[in-house]
Amino acid sequence: MNDDLREALTAGLGSPVAAARQLAGGASKEAWAISLADGRELLLRRAGGGVMHLDSLSLRQEFDVLVAARAAGVLVPEPIEYLGDLDGRESFVMELVRGEAIGRRIIKAPPPGLDLQMAEQLAAIHAIAPETLPFLASGDLWDRLYAELDSVDEPHPAIEYGLAWCRERLPLERPRVVSHGDFRLGNLMVDDAGIVAVLDWEFTHISDPAEDLAWPLVRAWRFGNDAKRLGGIADVGPFFERYAELTGLRIPPDELLVWEVLGNCKWAIASLTQARRHLRGEERNVELAILGRLAAEMEYELLDLIEKAA
Incomplete structure (x- = not known):
């Protein structure tokens, strides 16, 4: 941490x-573990050199989402x-919360339940309650995804096909x-x-609940353990049944497959847009450049899932 940032933080926190x-990780934000002279241990979340999605929240908005989520018992x-x-x-x-957040480590010995x-x-x-967060984006899902894909400014027919198939x-x-x-x-x-805290709220928005439910099914978030479809830690049945018990909402399996596609x-588009941040000079970062190459893996996966669905 440079002297200017240290002085500004000292002035801000008193x-x-x-x-x-x-801290390591975080493709679009900086995270710093801070110890203050008065004994407090905090985490500083600070903007990076760009955003991953067009509708990414500002840190002011993300802070307000944390306040609302904590009030709701999250x-x-x-x-x-x-x-x-x-x-x-x-x-x-x-x-500053403590525990493990790296997926590849968690799947080796996930806590029971x-x-x-x-x-x-x-x-x-x-x-x-959505009305407590009136700034959250609630626009058309397809308009947002096509706009993000267009921002990549190069052809990706597999992704375009996947979007059309899902739509x-x-x-x-x-x-x-x-x-x-x-x-x-x-x-x-x-x-x-088990869970100590839910992190990284910069993509919070208003949407169909199935979008969140299916996201941890995406292969990239299994961290190599494809035997367990839910995040590399478990079968999907108990997860969806518990959610249904609490909300009354059950998503048909064939629809969940479409959301997985x-x-x-979505992750292929996000990987490409992250790489563009590097290539356009918004934030020169090898990690961002590597993300762009990962899009091909998601293209293969979505085509494979569509073929299986057929």
Whole structure:
């Protein structure tokens, strides 16, 4: 952490920074573990060099989502203070939670009942009153995805085919809810007892609840353990049954498959847009460049799923 950022953070929090360590991960935001001279341990979330999606929340909005989620009983880090511009980038601080958030480590020994806890947290998220967060995007899903794909400015016929295939099969008629937008292993802090906190709310929006439900089924979020369709940790049945018990909503299996195809389309588009941040000089980063090459894996996966559905 440079001196200017340290001084700005000290002024914003009213206590000198005793130690600061930038955490790994986070494709579009910085995260710093901060120890203050007054004994507080916090996490600084700070804007990076761009955004992953067109409708990504500002950090002011993300902070307000955390406040609403915590009030609704969702396990989230306590939001401490929105700092605004901090040495040139928007920032806020929240409680520093401890545990494991790296998916590849979690799947090696997931805590018992993690799948059911995921269902419970997702049900709580979907119960947040949308009117408490009036700034959340609620536009047409297809318009958003096509606009993001167009921003890549190169042809990807497999993704276009996947979007068209899904659009024919998803009427999107059920009531929409507050959706996390990226609910999966990797965005959950986990310890031996289960979920400590749901993280990374920058993609929160209003959508069909099935969009969130199917997202952790996407192969990329199984972290190599394809034997367990739900995030590499469990079979899908208990997860969906627990969610249905809490919400009364059951999604037909054939529809979930369509949402899984769409999830692969979404992640392929996001990977390409991240790579564009690097190529356009918005944020020169090898990790972002590598993400662009991963899109081919999602293209193959979505075509394979469509073939199986046929």
